[in-house]
Amino acid sequence: MPLMDHLRELRNRLVKALLAILVVTIVALFYYKDIAHFLVKPVCDLDVQGVGQSECSALVQKGVLSPFSTMLKVSFVVGVVAAAPIWLYQLWAFLAPGLHKNEKRYSLSFVALGVPLFVAGAWFSYAILPHALEALLGFTVAGANNQIDLDEYLDFLVRMVLVFGLACELPLILILMNFAGIISAKNMISWWRWVVMGIFIFGAVATPTTDPLTMCLLSVPITFLYGLAILVALINDKRRGRHRTEQLGGDLDDDEASDLDLTPSRLDTTTPTPRNGHDASVHADDIT
Template sequence: MELVEHLKELRTRVIISLVALVFGTVVGFIWYQSAPPGMQTLGEILRGPYCSLPAENRVALGNGDECRLLATRPTEMFMLRLKVGALAGAVISSPVWLYQLWAFITPGLHKQERRWTVTFVTLAVSLFVAGAILAYYVIAVGLGFLITIGDETQTAALTGGDYFHFLLAFLVIFGVCFEVPLIIAMLNIVGLLGYNQMKGKRRIIWVATFIFAALLSPGGDPFSMLILGIAVGVLIELSLQFCRWNDKRRGIDSEEFAELGDDDASELAYRPDPIMPAEPVRPVAPASSSTAAVPDKPAPSVVPNSGSYFDDVL
């Protein structure tokens, strides 16, 4: 297609994705407070970690011990519901806009590239969801630690904005950290990272994993840092085993260069012929004259003033 046709196709697919996103946002906005029979509302699902705390560790708002969050501004509840609905809408409409993105880039890919792209996207989404689910169950323990650490003098009365920002930060950080093993595997597939380069650095990898888990964990509590570090470390170890299998499948001998340093040269894979000693240079023989001298052609015996001479010339 021409450039204008590509732009028209892009415009159409963007419009379809935006319509699906708006529709999903409306569904999420309604689901936040209303749900079909037998299902929890989105607000109840997201409040789950906070409401799982003992009643004495949070302020009782509403009727009795009903679990509610606090709002301190007139527009806070509406804006919070709109933000949560938009996030839910992005998840609900993800099959539509992911398909539109895939349909736009597919014609420019080869068959092998399409197969790897499908595998990569599927694993990326699965790992992110797995990290978010783990974070959802970890939040209750981490939040309980943070709230009860000073309950002798304070009682937690969290606002909806603060709590949901804390919750969403947990979900996103756990989900993104779970993508690290996939990045390692993809670097190995394209040949930029080998198993031999990482197998001797496992201690450094584990220490770095726990350091980053401590820095990235939103709550800062030891339990969430420990769970994040162990989970990501186990996934990285699985990715290393994949790199080991992939290198062996491609015929890369990871043990061959294990003992060599960065500045050491490896042995050649073949044995060249030995270099023989130089022979003395033989004297050059003079060139023999094989061509006889050509005798001079005798001049014609004619009289210059004769007419036959000039007739021959003409």
Template sequence: MSLTEHLQELRRRVIISLLAIVVGTIFGFVWYQWAPGPVMPLGEIIRRPYCSLPEELRADLTSDGACRLIATTPFEMFMLRLKVGFLAGLVVSSPVWLQQIWAFITPGLHKNERRWTLSFVTFAVTLFVAGALIAYFIVDQGLYVLMSIGQEYQIAALSGQQYYNFVLALIVIFGVSFEVPLVIIMLNLAGLLRYEQVKDKRRIIIVVLFIFAAFITPGQDPFSMIVLALSLCLLVEMAFQFCRIHDKRNAKRNNEWASLDDDEASGPIAAPAPIGAATGVAGASPISGAGAVAAPTLISNGGGTQRTAEDRSIRARASAPNFFDDVL
């Protein structure tokens, strides 16, 4: 395909992806407040961790005692519903735009590259979803720890914008953090990281993971931090075990010298063998005799100087007016 044809194909796939996201956003916008049958509305799903807190930790701002968040600006409820609907539409339409991306890059990949790419994408999506689900089910515990501090003097009245930002940030952070073992596996498959390099550094890695979890969690509550750190420690250990098995299989497949460093000898060097005595050079064979060359004829010149007949002939031809025509 030419460059123009590639750009036309890219435009077509981008338009299809955007249309799918728009349709998904409309679906999410409607789903935010209405759902058929036993399915809960999207707003209720997101609000549920907050409403599961004890009543004494939540401000009662309604006359019927219902669990509701507050809005502090006129357009906050509409913008919040639109934001949540867009995120839901992005997730619902993901099979369409992911398929468009895959169809665009597939022609440029070899067969083994397609297999590896599909495997890693599937693994990455699975890890992200697992992290998001864990974050959703522990967000109420994190809120309980944060909102129970100083409850004798204060009571929390969260706005929808603040609460949803906290929940979505926690979900995204957990989902992205769960991709760490995938990065370790990719480095090992690329030959940049070996199990021998990390097997003795587990204590340092665990400390680094706990420090990372303490800084990355949005509320800095100890419960979310501990859950994220322990989950990462478990996933990283699983990735290390994969590296150990992969390195062991590579060592069996390859020769013994394949695992050596560039400056390390593969074995003892044999002693040099003695050099044999030099042999004599055969005598030169005689060259067949060439025909006798006629002796140049000497021509006497008036001034006593003698020249050969060939020299006289060359001088005669050089004096001709068209002697250098072939050169020019």
């Protein structure tokens, strides 16, 4: 399509995605209190010295507009997350016409597996959130009353969810690169020491807490998923090797030459078919 048609297509896809987010956000506004209660439950259930327990008195909101802005923030986050299948489909529908058939198949598999992995990572972060809060609030000075700002807590929660959710996508990206032929299982195995060290460094930097237990709770599952990605890559490379053996006579690298068939074949010596009543053949002495 011409450039302007591409821009119109992008505009239409963006409008549909934003409308889906807006509709879900409006629906979330009606259930804001139930959603907010679910989000602050880890704080209300804490049993840490210096943190109030009566009706979740540890959480405070400052200012007249703070409750209203918090309601909008919570509803918008729910709208973005709950409408993810719709805006991901719109993104896919915009990119799909430019992909080959095998690339479409790999991309659909990536989307189909990526959403459950992100949800699993987000749920895991919510499950370990009480431990992370206990580790941080445990440093409260004895006798002091620690009051948690609700906006700060929500930012902390969103960061935890995003970090754990996106970290679970790393092995899937490696598998997609392997299926696309960019990296091999042999490369992934040779990189394992650096990758594991990088995973633990990422876990130490990305998690909002400073305790090593939370870092390990993020890094160990990602390391396990990396091993699973290597296993899938090994199976795929073995399948690809069998295919190359059948087609090329061996599992060859891209810069290796395949075996050539040097068996002589019989030439076709039949007389060319005349065109328009004249002989289609051209003699060298007829060319001046």
